[in-house]
Amino acid sequence: MFRTITVVLCLVAAGCSSTTPDETPTAFCAEVGGTWDNDACKLTGTNAKHITVDVSAEYPTDLVDEPALQDFLRKFFATYGHPDDQVAQNGHASLTYKTYTHGGHVKSIVFSNDWYLGGAHPNDEIVTYSFDDKKAITLTDLLCPGNDALTALPPIVRPFIRQAIGEDGDISRYEPGGDYAENYKAWYLDGDDLVLVMPASRFGPVHSGMWQPRIPLSALRPILRETGC
Template sequence: MRHLAGVVAASLVAAGLVAAPAVNASAPSFCSELGGQWDGQFCTTSVVSERKATRDIKMALPGDLVENPVIREYLTNLMNNWRTAAVKMVQNSFGEQHFQIFQRGEAMTVVFHEMYSGTVGTDALAHPNAPIVSDAYRTFTFAGGRQLQLADLFKPGVDPFVEIPRLGAPFIVAALDAAPPPHQPGTYPFTPDRWTPDKVYSGAYKAWALTPDELLIYMPDYPVGRDRPTNFSPGLMQWSMDGGTVQARIPLTALAPVLRPEYGGS
């Protein structure tokens, strides 16, 4: 997590970004179901807490995709969770969500980027002038009328949690070296052994996108409070990690030997 003095606005632009679905009656109607107001681009609402703090919520809705049951459930839960959290806030806060769509052949990935701030209870005393601002990523990939899991991209019998760290190693290391805050390459906690799929920083590869030419993994998917390595010593700083701190872009060509043909396999 990071502490900022103000609200962060983010623009989501990436190679392979597909134009957002046309906004028709689906988005405004669904926004109304969520208890929000449609402003032509976002579904917005405000919640006043027991302590008279205001949380402003702004959600981008992906057009007709709100009719997809999986996406519909995710967006409904997100709105409800942000409303529930708002009730206990002691300072003004915000929740903001954007989305990206990537397409490769018949496969489509929708990436939701959540940004939220605010302090609850004693957190406000610890950081009176610095609201906690956090990021999180939720991703959904569909093809052939069903939702795909990461293993579905790979040939039968292939374990993606073994092959991604092996074949994607140079690209994961490059992402670790480039991750914020600026640091010396290869220094803790930005070392590959702390970001394998069985370690907390990786988010178990839960947040991933299939782009036209890459497998993009957002690590971790949600903020991580702390990491305690096996060789932990009292003098070693314990790190928290914001969602999406490391974004590993692994070319599909690097994974081609183990991918299914329709996803770039050989």
């Protein structure tokens, strides 16, 4: 009798636990009009000319409830899931991501948006989010109080950017306000490195001319919050 009851309880518990991880991403996917399929939310958008755009988005299921991430995903589906009537040929938009970690509590999500709505080449954009114990953080949050990323970082990161782009590159384009720096809007933490993505958006061959200089966090030690201020 006890053996039978134990087996039944284990099966019920296993059934409950196996569905829990999928409930949140599936519900969010349905909310934006998609179908959860093979670890991605997918839908097909159609305009008045019957031109279709196949839309697919992968996203971290453990962070899908985070407001900033939800806003980003909603905008992605709204933009590509409802193609403008000026779009004249079938296209696609595909969102994938990679996860990077720093220490045991900081997680960076690097989204790569590859889309094609006509033209000579597909286009791409990198969008990044970082979380400290699931709380969204900014680049300035990494620094000691009183430091602003756009003023404190340039003299420190400049040598590493120069190393990445080469001696012939115009370094001013990678400074805050420059068209490649985009005010450091795309960045992530990978182990003991701060990685800047320059530029975050490209119109042309995917990832062509995109630089990702790596800055050791040890170089930021004098202004880094986690090393003591």
